[in-house]
Amino acid sequence: MPSYLVSIGLEVHTQINTRSKMFCACRAHYGEPPNSLTCPVCLGLPGALPVLNRGAIEKTILTGLMLGCEIPPLSKWDRKNYFYPDMPKNYQLSQFDLPLCEGGGVPLYDLAYPKDAQKDIAQPGKVVRLTRIHLEEDVAKSTHHQNDTTIDFNRAGTPLMEIVSEPELESPEETAAYLNSLRQILNYGGVSDADMEKGQLRCDVNVSVRPEGQDELGVKIELKNMNSVSAVRRALHYEIDRQITALEHGETLIQSTRRWDDDLGETQLMRTKEFAHDYRYLPDPDLLPVRTGALLEKVRPLVPELPHQKIARYESDFGITHYDASVIASDLDLSAYFEQAANTLLEREDLHLKSPAKRVANLIINDLLAALNESEKPITKCPLSAAALAELVTLIDGGKISGKQGKEVFAEMFASGRGAAEIVKEKGMEQVSDTGALETFITQAIDANPDVVQQVKDGNEKSINFLTGQVMKLSKGQANPQLVGQMLRDRLSN
Amino acid sequence: MPTENFDVRYVAALVRLELTDEEASTYQQQLDKILDHMRRIDAIDVSGIEPTAHANPVFDVMREDEPGKSFSPETALRNAPKQRNDQFVVTKVVE
Numbered sequence: 001m002p003s004y005l006v007s008i009g010l011e012v013h014t015q016i017n018t019r020s021k022m023f024c025a026c027r028a029h030y031g032e033p034p035n036s037l038t039c040p041v042c043l044g045l046p047g048a049l050p051v052l053n054r055g056a057i058e059k060t061i062l063t064g065l066m067l068g069c070e071i072p073p074l075s076k077w078d079r080k081n082y083f084y085p086d087m088p089k090n091y092q093l094s095q096f097d098l099p100l101c102e103g104g105g106v107p108l109y110d111l112a113y114p115k116d117a118q119k120d121i122a123q124p125g126k127v128v129r130l131t132r133i134h135l136e137e138d139v140a141k142s143t144h145h146q147n148d149t150t151i152d153f154n155r156a157g158t159p160l161m162e163i164v165s166e167p168e169l170e171s172p173e174e175t176a177a178y179l180n181s182l183r184q185i186l187n188y189g190g191v192s193d194a195d196m197e198k199g200q201l202r203c204d205v206n207v208s209v210r211p212e213g214q215d216e217l218g219v220k221i222e223l224k225n226m227n228s229v230s231a232v233r234r235a236l237h238y239e240i241d242r243q244i245t246a247l248e249h250g251e252t253l254i255q256s257t258r259r260w261d262d263d264l265g266e267t268q269l270m271r272t273k274e275f276a277h278d279y280r281y282l283p284d285p286d287l288l289p290v291r292t293g294a295l296l297e298k299v300r301p302l303v304p305e306l307p308h309q310k311i312a313r314y315e316s317d318f319g320i321t322h323y324d325a326s327v328i329a330s331d332l333d334l335s336a337y338f339e340q341a342a343n344t345l346l347e348r349e350d351l352h353l354k355s356p357a358k359r360v361a362n363l364i365i366n367d368l369l370a371a372l373n374e375s376e377k378p379i380t381k382c383p384l385s386a387a388a389l390a391e392l393v394t395l396i397d398g399g400k401i402s403g404k405q406g407k408e409v410f411a412e413m414f415a416s417g418r419g420a421a422e423i424v425k426e427k428g429m430e431q432v433s434d435t436g437a438l439e440t441f442i443t444q445a446i447d448a449n450p451d452v453v454q455q456v457k458d459g460n461e462k463s464i465n466f467l468t469g470q471v472m473k474l475s476k477g478q479a480n481p482q483l484v485g486q487m488l489r490d491r492l493s494n
Numbered sequence: 495m496p497t498e499n500f501d502v503r504y505v506a507a508l509v510r511l512e513l514t515d516e517e518a519s520t521y522q523q524q525l526d527k528i529l530d531h532m533r534r535i536d537a538i539d540v541s542g543i544e545p546t547a548h549a550n551p552v553f554d555v556m557r558e559d560e561p562g563k564s565f566s567p568e569t570a571l572r573n574a575p576k577q578r579n580d581q582f583v584v585t586k587v588v589e
Contacts (some may be wrong), residue, residue, distance in 0.1 A: 017558045025562030034580040035567040055559025058564060076547040081511055085584045098547060143581070144588055150581035153570065278508055288555045289547040 002211040007218070008175050009167035010234065012182060014058045014161050014192045015138060016059045021157035022137045023050030023093060023287075028159070032150040042137075042157035044089030049286050052077075054083070056159035057100065057290060059191045060135045061299045063161060064101030066189050066306060067130060071296050075100045078291040078458070080279045085151055086139040094162075096281040099134035100292065106130065106165065109307060111326045112180035114233065117173040128178055131164040136265050161192075167206060167217060167435050172236035179203065179229045179309075188304050207236060209243045218243070221255040223267060225260050235260040239267050244470075288362055310335060318342055318357035327365055332377045338364055340386035345393055353397040361392055367407060371414045383417045392420040399480050405429050428478065438479055442487055445470040456492050464488055495521065499529040 004202035021028050024041035040048035064071050079091035105127040111119055127172040127273045138240045143150045163182065183194040183201065194201040203226065223239060226232045239258070246253055260266075278422040306314070307329050314325035318344070328338045338360060345356035372379060392413065396406040401424055412423045423429075445467050446453055455463040464485060472486045502522040506513050545587065567580040576583040 020559050020561040024559065025557070026564045027561040035565075035570045036580075037564050037584075038570040039564055043565075052556040053559050054556040057556065074547060081508075085582075085587060142587070144586060147586060148576075149584050149586050149588075150578060151584060152581050280508065285549065288550070288552050290556070291553050294554075385509065451583065 001474075001483070002213075004240075004247070005208070005212055005214075006064070006170050007167040007208050008169035008171075009206045010017065010163075010165045010169070010175065010178065011206075012165075012179070012201060014163065014194050014201045015137075015199075016056050016135075016159040016161055017061065017190070017192050018053055018055045018159050020053060022053050022056050022135070022159040023157055024048075026157065028157075032154055035154065038156070042158075043153055044087070050093060050284075052287060052290065053159060056135060058295055059159075059189075060100045060133060060161050061190050061292065061295055062106060062189050062302055063163075063186065064133055065296075065299060065303045066185050066298060067101075067104040067106060067163075069104030069130065069133060069442045071292050072098060072100060073292055074098060074289055075292055076282045077287040078281045079284050080136075080281055082277060082279060084139075084140050085149065086156070087142075092136060092139065093284060093287070094136035094281075095134035098289070101133035101134045102131075104130040104133070106178055106182050106185070106491040108174060108177040109184065109326070109330070110182045111178040111330050112184065113173055113366075114176050114230075122171065122174070126174070128168045128174075129166045131166055133161055134161045136160050136162060145416060154305075156240075157260055167208070172233040175205065175236055176229050176233045179232065180364070180493060184307050184330060186348055188306060189302075190304075192284050199227075203232065205232060205236065207239055207243070208409070209240060210245065211247070218247075220255055221253065223260055224257060224270070231260065231262050234262070234265065235267060238265060242267065282445040308389070314338075319355070320361040324361040324365055324416035327369075328361065331379065334364070336390075337379055337382070337386045341390045341393070344387060344390040345397075348394070351394055351398060353394065354389075356393055356397055359397055360389065363389060363393065363406075363410060365402075367410045368414075375414075377452040384413050388419060395420055395424060400424065400480065401429050402481070438475070438484060438487060441471045441474040441479065442467075442484070442491060444474055446491070455490065456488075464492075497524050497526050 015028075015050065020026060021037075021042055024039050026037045026039050026042055029037065041050055061071055063069075069086055075095065077093055078096035078097070080094045081091045083090055108123075108126045108128065110118060110121060112123060138155050138160040140151050140153045140156040143152070165178070169178055179196070181203070183193075183196075186192045186194040186201075190298050192200055196202070204219050205223040205226070208218035208220045210216070221239065221243065223235050226235050238260075243253060257270045257272075258267040259270050261268060310329040311322065311325040312331065314320055315322055318325075320328075329335050341360045341364075342357040345351075345353055345360065368382070368384070372382060375381075392406060393410060394403050395409070397401055401409065404426075409420055409423050409429070412418070412427075413420060416423075449467065450461050450468065452466050456467070467488050468481055468484050471488070472481060502513070502518050502525065505525075506521075539546070571577045571582065572581065574582045
């Protein structure tokens, strides 16, 4: 049985978060009453004339710059003809031969892979090349009922970027990583929330398989109707198996479009190549071409630090591990939180903290993310400010409380929103670092355990731990164990 | 009958037009003549001439991303042959 190679290419449609629509001044907003955001242009009324939204063009160019695309000097708009009630002027305004962006690529970040696939990444650091990015208009929203269909035009005319990749993805897992990485980058640029479940990011997936050793790609099958990254992954697993089984049985695959049914967990034939759409693109005479030069110069300074650059900076500037840096950088709001807490501490040289940034990262990854997850809160709704977390770190790093107590205090802070110092005081946790008080306990421990004291004097270093334990007991757990150990050593070495 | 230029029935299907045999024959001949004329234009040597993206040499007509006024749902739906819950009602279309 030959093994098979898989080639997957994506057409991702993502809404741009502009304030107004692409070709008219209606507000671009989700969740408004039906047909309350319309005008002659987005309703497709005869004679209405579209005008380009500069903001949408700038954000598309910004996306192109973030993804390393070429921005050709001239771009224009075309009509893509088709008949469907979600587009009553019978053509979608899109871009055909002169798109805003060409080439470029999407890096696949390790943590963008599905969790169960992160241990076994076939090609770490892979960058998937892009064909192009063009700018078009979203269509109206259709709702299908038993006997008819209803149409709401609020969404019609929302700026929509189509990001087209080369067929370089080789597994459902890489495809999931592509979508997650792309979303992260779009978030970083403030271009789109790109939430698939809210319909802000939608994708058509082209997938083909071919026997190993064959150079040309297999027959291309297009998949539609996947509403989440996990659905894309499921659909691809199903479809790849289906295609391989068909080839094994000597069947010939035909170029076609299939719909994914997430409930049934299968793809179903929609149409074959014979009935493929013929869009008859033609240049739109109502819209004038755009020269990108000036826009490009305006947008270039807005290119943000990208996730991989942020990770590298966190490793070098804050000394945290690559993994910790990747987890934090995967969410822009979380990164801002981390940086605020870590920088607050790094500025306090007077506190002589040992590794404050590392402790902040540990608390975030081990405690904060779990607590947020459990309470289903985003980081922006965190009951603990970055400054409050920093305060907790000063108490742990400064030896006032132990790491274990720190976890307890954290849980209390998260639940109540109160400050660390207040909780520590109330719970009587403050470690006794007052040497006078400790001397008394140490004397008591030494007097009560002459045998152990002798062992220490004979050079048995481990016996110190026993004595430290006794002092901790006498102090009801509030002594600073490092300090006690040091004081015992000093006393017994004399 | 389709000619080497095009098939009028295919084009009619794309634009959702139903043609009688007589109409099909008339339009096939008329459009063929137009396409023959296009061939003459095609034959002109344009090497060395810069392509244009629009008939007028005008560029960069854009507006700022500022929201303006929209129709009320009542106005938007005023021409709708059928409506329900402030939405346009159309024949059920599931692709």
